[in-house]
Amino acid sequence: MSDRPALDFEAVWEVASTIPGWLTxxxxxxxFDTARDLSSAPLLLEIGSHQGKSTIVLASAALAQGGQVVAVDPFVDGRLFGGASTRTKFENNLREAALGDAVELLPEYSTRARPTWTRDIDYLYIDGKHDYWTLADDLKWAEHxxxxxxxxxxxxxxxxxxTLGVLAHVLxxxxxxxxxxxxxxxxxxVxxxxxxxxxxxxxxxxWWLRNVLVKILLRLRLRPVASRLFGHEGPYDPY
Known part of the structure; x- marks a missing residue:
């Protein structure tokens, strides 16, 4: 692995695509493209990093312009999120991609970190907890x-x-x-x-209502119905 990340998306995705995560x-x-359009030395803030799939994409673009990513993730323990083991995988993946210096990890809930945050940021990526209240709070990072x-x-x-958060606060x-x-x-x-x-x-x-119906069918173990009615393939929720 080279000391500097590749500047073209295909090379970046070759690395990122090997990391588990729900990012196409x-x-x-x-x-990547929206990050590369930023001015020099940008500061990107990512809410929800998991094992670093999206972090590597953002950090590659940021580092090429002399910038950095702040990754906000509490790494909650439990079967779904993995806790400390996920953080270890996240840090190992960044190190193997030679991007450790381009990422500042903030191991905290975004809703707890935001009230005391004072730095300007140039880019906001939200992929944290998917409930209405957290999304509503995460949108407040936009004031920076x-x-x-x-x-x-x-x-x-x-x-x-x-989606309810977007309809209530962005619409x-x-x-x-x-x-x-x-x-x-x-x-x-902005x-x-x-x-x-x-x-x-x-x-x-x-399109949102279609996705909600697909999720219901998947929970009811009716994947063939979801495929026939909505063209949804695979066992995972639409993302």
Whole structure:
């Protein structure tokens, strides 16, 4: 492994794709491209890092411009999140990718870290706890962003809690506008939204409801029905 990360997305994805996580190649490219569009020495903040799949994508783009990623993750113990063992895998993956110096780990809940945060950031990626209240709080990190800065939200229009948070706090917002999505990865930007920006959010509601129905069918062990009715393949929730 070289001392510096590759600058092209294909080489970055070759490394990141080997790490477990719910991030598609197209979504990773959206993360990478929006990060590469930032000015020099950017500070990126990632909420929810797991084993570092998205962190490696963001850190590769940031390091190429003399920047850094702050990775916020409490590494909660338990079967679902893995706790200390997941943190060890996260740190090992960054070290093997030669990106340890490009990432500052903040092992804390995002909702606890935010009230005392004082640094400006240039980029916000939200993939933390998927309930309504946490998403609503995570959006408040945007107050540290400049106008036009990207806010990317994973599992948007897929998770019930995340989508309800977007409908309640972004749809009526005067400071965040919706741009587009890639699968369940939604791209917002700091800025005054137009009515068309708001309508674009509402036009995603049918796709969100479709995903909710798919999840229900999967919980009922009716995967063939989900495939036949909605074209959903595989055992995992839409992401």
């Amino acid at each position: 190649e197209e979504q990773a490219k959206l993360l 962003l400049p106008d036009g800065a990207p806010i990317l939200v994973h599992d948007c229009y897929s998770s019930i809690g995340v 009526p917002s005067r400071t965040i506008r919706y741009e587009r999505r890639c699968g369940s990865m939604a791209l917002f930007r 800025g005054r939204p137009s009515w068309e920006d708001r309508r674009r959010i509402l036009r995603e509601v049918p």
